Amino acid sequence: MLGAVAAGALVLAGCAPSDSGDDSTGGASGAGTSGGGGNATLTVWSWRVEDKAAYEKIFAAYEKKHPGVKIDFKAFKATEYNKILATGLAGANGPDVPQVRSYGQLQTTVASGSLVPLDGKVDVSSWDKNVVASARGKSDGKLYAVPFARQTVQMFYNKQLFEKNNLQPPKTWADFMKANETLSKAKVTPIAVGAKDDWTLPIVHEVLAAPRFGGKAFAGAVTSGKTSFTDPAWVDSVKIVGDLKKYMPKNVTGVAATDAQTLFSSGQAAMIPGGSYDLSVLQKPDPSLQIGAFEVPPPPGSTGGPTTPGWADGNFGVSKKSTHQAQATELVKWMSTPEFGQMVADEIKQISAVPGVTYSDPLLKQMSDSYSQHGSPYLLLTDFRYGAPSGTDLLGKGLQQLLLGQKDAAAVSQDLDKGVKTWFKPSGS
Known part of the structure; x- marks a missing residue:
């Protein structure tokens, strides 16, 4: 279900190992940043198990335009995801790009210092403020992620x-x-x-x-x-x-x-x-x-x-422990573009957070238009x-x-x- 689902307890078992060298195997294993040079495999984590095929199609389009970058999308059960993510971000085998919760549920992740602030790196100044608020730290007002859907x-x-x-x-x-x-x-x-x-x-x-x-x-x-x-x-x-x-x-x-x-x-x-x-x-x-x-x-x-x-239902951020922060940041920046937003609408069948997206599904269009005309926050x-x-x-x-x-x-x-x-x-x- 949506981000409202409470997390259950699960011990994280096995994620992508890190590497050294040209053919990197992703994961946030290791400390520091390695810059944007060389090949990299970025691990992306999500609770959207039902969207796995759609995300693989979306990321294939990204890989085609970014030679040398591979994306390993891993989806976990929504009810177990919060525990899995906290364990992954605290350890050495977490994601490079985690899908994180929104609004109040994001704050624990922000407080843990697990995410890279994106201010000055991603421009969401023209977006709905109610949507962008889902990705900001409550105490410092910094942007820690990019919303993926409304x-x-x-x-x-x-x-x-x-x-x-x-x-x-x-x-x-x-x-x-x-x-x-x-x-x-x-x-x-x-x-x-x-x-x-x-x-x-x-x-x-x-x-x-x-x-x-x-x-x-x-x-x-x-x-x-x-x-x-x-x-x-x-x-x-x-x-x-x-x-x-x-x-x-x-x-x-x-x-x-x-x-x-x-x-x-x-x-x-x-x-x-x-x-x-x-x-x-x-x-x-x-x-x-x-x-x-x-x-x-x-x-x-x-x-x-x-x-x-x-x-806004969920966001994508960059792990501070990623050894590929430059590539991970570039991916998350792409998630703020109309290209990604349009694929969210077309492939995942959700209302994109990116302004200006069009909808072929008449009901999605109707719901998006209704929010634009009569929207209020789910308080x-x-x-x-x-x-x-x-x-x-x-x-x-x-x-x-x-x-x-x-x-x-x-x-x-x-x-x-x-x-x-x-x-x-x-x-x-």
Whole structure:
């Protein structure tokens, strides 16, 4: 899954050894920098196992234009990657170019001193600041990596089921509620939600209620200390998730995220709140499934229009222990170019972090355009993961309790506010 997945424990076993001489075998083995001369094999690590073939195709294109450079791409299970990466960067056999997490989850890697600062080496001055923030150190503001993709969240829907029930993507909240009622009466689960996995619930909240709490405007107010998560607009946005429980699967807190995806892909559910990263997963079981996407219309009381929350999902950096820092830096610099960005869109089927990329997939284009027009940060990920307890953990558990009837929206919001204030310092303070 995306960078939100918590790391498990695994002992790293065997990576590429280092070498001396013209035909280098890569890895970050050894200390210092060897400059850009001679041949080199660069090891690139990632948690994107599902993208291995796509990355090999992308890096083959790079090798063709950079004679003497070979790239060894190694992908590890996402749930084990954080432990593997920490072990690799601390030892002698780690990657030259590691894929690293974003925002708050990047900070441990930055604090370890494992990455080469890229300021003055890579130009991302024209990029979305919300995206670039994912690759910066929180305390020093330095750029430590290059973002590889943007993610957006929105409501996916089954076009065939909508057509069968004479429904169109809703333009108003009344339309949205009517669609839920129509589908319920047709014995179709309106909204597939996997609340057993609490990390999904802050995403569900963003999809359903970002306009209600105020999206980008609220983000600016709460991070500057002008308001808090006890703000009535925020509390009401949390309440919306509970109000829509009746349109979710029965016993929703016992339904896993993968089960929710299966409900949608099999045609048992008509809609599913999800990220752009989910698109290929939803399409894979049934390639004939016609999937659309829409921004959930603003609920009553919203001060703004439709909203597409987004963030940067992961980055590529340069290991300080790489013996090929010049070549590794050149590769990461290339990852900031439209050439690489276009291949991310075409081969990996993700929304590139590089500005100006075009999309042949109409849904990717729609999601990218929606973020450009109505984008707001996925607030609890972009700004409230820099300490513990994190905003996403607090809201995820709180929404579970809401759906179980154990707490109301005010209590969930109060717990969130109290929890993040144990470490969060507003920018205005």
